[in-house]
Amino acid sequence: MAEARDDGFSRYARQAWPALRRTAFLLTSDWHEAEDLVQRTLIALHRHWDRLERHDRISGYARAIMIRLVYSDRRSHRWSREVLHELPPEPEPPADPYTLVVDRILLMNALAGLGPRQRAAVVLRYWEDRSVEETASAMGSEGSTVRSQTVRALATLRTALTAAADGTDAAAPRNAEDAARAAVPGR
CATH class of the missing domain: 1.10.8 (Helicase, Ruva Protein; domain 3)
Known part of the structure; x- marks a missing residue:
């Protein structure tokens, strides 16, 4: 049977x-x-x-x-949305060991271009991972000052790092107004 x-x-x-x-x-x-x-x-x-x-x-x-x-x-999520290919994807090229060093140098140079209060705000907030209140206490200022100094510092760093990546000089005047300010001594 x-x-x-x-x-x-x-x-x-x-x-x-x-x-x-x-x-x-x-x-x-x-x-x-x-x-x-x-x-x-x-x-x-x-x-x-x-x-x-x-x-x-x-x-x-x-x-x-x-x-x-x-x-x-x-x-039951057993269904897979994977797409299989005949050949595996190309492996990632090995990282250039000097890239991190160059990036670190560019960042340190950009930080050196900041004023002392902006630099302190960035270092305390992002390198030491402190809160706004802790940073304000360490700098002897208000939280609003820390926030405004941080915003300005980050904008300056973005400009400097973008210029460094593009190979342009961030210190060069971007328009006629900047050129006029740079020409007046004491400003």
Whole structure:
């Protein structure tokens, strides 16, 4: 009896495999995932093979099992959105060991261009990771002063670092007004 059952199921599986695989591909958009889905569908179908009364409608039942498995996979996050490629991506090129040194020098030069209060605000807030209140206490000023000094200092640093990255001189006047201010002594 068990051999007749297995023979009937084996015949059905061989005959239905191509059609089930096409349906599985349409549901998953991936041939490998489709193969897995058909196998899981046939395993589930084999468990109920003895209880099936109408073997002429077995393909519809198999498709229903397949769809329930897809829904179950997506609900349980088993479904993967990974996209497989034939070749692995190019490895990251080795980092230039001097890049960090150059970046550090550029940052230190930009910090040196800040006024003492702005530099203190930036160093205390970002290097030492202090709060506005702690920085204000250390600088002997108010929190609003620390915030305004920090905002101005960061704007100056951005300008200096952008100019350094572009290879331009950040100290050069950007417009006629800056040039006029630079020409007046004592300003």
